[in-house]
Amino acid sequence: MSKKPLTVLLANPRGFCAGVERAIEIVERALERYGAPVYVRHEIVHNRFVVESLEAKGAVFVEELEEVPEGVPVIFSAHGVPKEVPSEAERRRLFYLDATCPLVSKVHREAERHARVGRQILLIGHAGHPEVIGTMGQVEEGAILLVENVDEAESVQVDDPENLAYITQTTLSVDDTIEIIAALRRRFPAIDGPKKEDICYATTNRQEAVKAIARNCDALMVVGAPNSSNSQRLVEVARREGCPKSLLVQRAADIDWEALGEIQRLGLTAGASAPEVLVEEVIAACRDRFDVQLQNVSGVVEDVTFKLPRELTAKTASA
Known part of the structure; x- marks a missing residue:
């Protein structure tokens, strides 16, 4: 038939994408350099096939830093982590590598910059997503308000409309985000935003x-x-x-x-x-x-690459 x-x-x-390739390579190189096990806080990227492939090579995935024993390297996932996580790793003298995507780190720096000059921050993103948790964890609690959709953009209450900024999660719908930003800009004409949108x-x-x-x-x-x-x-x-x-x-x-x-x-x-x-x-x-x-079907040709942490490119191990 x-x-x-x-x-x-x-x-x-x-x-x-380049951020995912970098994160996976960090885990693979860490396993080669330091030997198994290498611990990873949260899924390195959101894909079970990738996670299970790395587990087979000796990576151990945990949700919280407290699950990481002494004396083993730990890697933070591509989605980024709240500031308290590296601080706790340093307090425990754990050797850690940060696989946060550089484009997520850029959003973290924006949040810090706005907070430093006293702006209230509106974060366009999805509640509970690791990237959102990580970004909100870059500044003091309460400094960021989460806006998930146009309805929330229309109703969010801010302290001072003249002293306001917005940032966004990097993995949002471009069209949805444009609508949310338009609503915020209409309500708050003085709102400060990134020169180039945060969506990667x-x-x-x-x-x-x-x-x-x-x-x-x-x-x-x-x-x-x-x-x-x-x-x-x-x-x-x-x-x-x-x-x-x-x-x-x-x-x-x-x-x-x-x-x-x-x-x-x-x-x-x-x-x-x-x-x-x-x-x-x-x-x-x-x-x-x-x-x-x-x-x-042909489309944009991507040639973006990101550098690995220097600990993995130096001639001698630093763990």
Whole structure:
């Protein structure tokens, strides 16, 4: 019996960003240099496949610093941590490496700068996300108010409208954030914001790549984890752009083919913390069921790289 044809539109860019690549390399190099176990506070990036691959090499993932024993290196995840975490590590004389994405660190410095001059800060982001927890933990408690959507932007009460700033989580929906910022600027014309928006280049590029294919697809799959903010946003962007049958899948085994129904054109992308091997796995699963024609849709070419901590590039270990 011949297979039905399926055109798979591959979004570009997709998958790993420079911050994720850097964070994973920090764990891998630390294991090579210091030996197992190396402890990691929180998932290094939001992807179970990546986490389990690193666990197999000797990484131990914990949620809190108190779970880290004496005498072993500890790494802070790409999402960033509150200031109290490195302070506690120093108090305990733990050797630590900070894998916080440099673009998240930039937002941390913005928060510190605003707090230093006495501005109240509005953080556009999602409650409970590790990046938001880390950013709010850069300044004194109460200095930052969280704004999650346009309704909250319209209702948030501030101390002094003339002494106000906003910052944002790096993995938000670009379009949603524009609307929230517009509402804040209308209510508070004097509000100070970043010269260049805080949403990272990779989040922006992946959302634009999804927009380029969404209207031409019967369905669209985003390879990523449920706790990955940037992956969830890609699903939302695809639906908003005219592809209601858009879904998040962690692995090929998770695909609900029945829910997809009769499809002829499938869009495929991956969140910034999802490795390309999982995209290839989904393509292989498509080939099992369909006569697949792959179509690479060109997009922005990314050439961003970030430096590793000097402890991992120096000639001698410093643990």
